[in-house]
Amino acid sequence: MLCSGTGPRIAPEILRLLPSLRLVVTTSAGLNHIDLSECRRLGIAVANAGEVFSEDVADMAVGLLIDLLRKVSAADRYVRQGLWVSKGDYPLGSKLGGKQIGIVGLGSIGFLVAKRLEAFGCSILYNSRKKKDFVSYPFYTNICELAAKSDVLIICCGLNEQTQHMINREVLLALGKEGVIINIGRGAIIDEKELVQCLVQGEIGGAGLDVFENEPSVPKELFDLDNVVLSPHLAVFTPESFKALCDLLIGNLEAFFSDKPLLSPVMFE
Numbered sequence: 001m002l003c004s005g006t007g008p009r010i011a012p013e014i015l016r017l018l019p020s021l022r023l024v025v026t027t028s029a030g031l032n033h034i035d036l037s038e039c040r041r042l043g044i045a046v047a048n049a050g051e052v053f054s055e056d057v058a059d060m061a062v063g064l065l066i067d068l069l070r071k072v073s074a075a076d077r078y079v080r081q082g083l084w085v086s087k088g089d090y091p092l093g094s095k096l097g098g099k100q101i102g103i104v105g106l107g108s109i110g111f112l113v114a115k116r117l118e119a120f121g122c123s124i125l126y127n128s129r130k131k132k133d134f135v136s137y138p139f140y141t142n143i144c145e146l147a148a149k150s151d152v153l154i155i156c157c158g159l160n161e162q163t164q165h166m167i168n169r170e171v172l173l174a175l176g177k178e179g180v181i182i183n184i185g186r187g188a189i190i191d192e193k194e195l196v197q198c199l200v201q202g203e204i205g206g207a208g209l210d211v212f213e214n215e216p217s218v219p220k221e222l223f224d225l226d227n228v229v230l231s232p233h234l235a236v237f238t239p240e241s242f243k244a245l246c247d248l249l250i251g252n253l254e255a256f257f258s259d260k261p262l263l264s265p266v267m268f269e
């Protein structure tokens, strides 16, 4: 049994050194650090954090979006720097209600983001690997078309070969000058260099980012932009979600060692 976070990659070289390995338990929801096809080939089961983080991550996506649209962090800096007194009122933000929200990845996190934003009066559109029968939101197979129809793009999918740099310059330009992007998935789903360029040149309206391509390094160009909200990959972390994660981890180990089905097995495709 091997326990992993999102840290060192569980690569074929590691798996080869552990010939008796039968189970990998990761404390993350994301699986991009585990070579799943090699685990499947070797008959190694994998369990992850399942849905224990989904609510907190969905809350964070909404938090970043409200912060960005209503300029909460930027206005906070303005007040602290004494600029309200010297320069007067701060520019107005824009309303959340009525926005068209394009969700990329309608898994458990994406679905909870959609539910939350519906309650704010937003319309939901989405892209996912497959159309979901349990929702009536418009489904877009083409990510550029989704971006063109959306005021806000929220990245909720996992990182894999298909999704790496899926949000490229073309998608960002389709989102447009007023469009904003929120990323609570993985940094490398967006081509970060292109994102930075689009933000610096005003080709998109703003970004709320919890994840980055080369964490903990964050492109310095973003530090001076008031239409960008930055967060150090902490959307999943609350004391409550940690407690739920510990219970799940223990539950998975107990299940494995008593030959019962895992509580949060990763289904190989």
Ligand SMILES: O=CC(=O)O
Residues within 6 Å of the ligand: 006, 027, 028, 029, 030, 031, 049, 053, 236
């Ligand atoms: O980002 C954190 C996770 O995948 O759990």
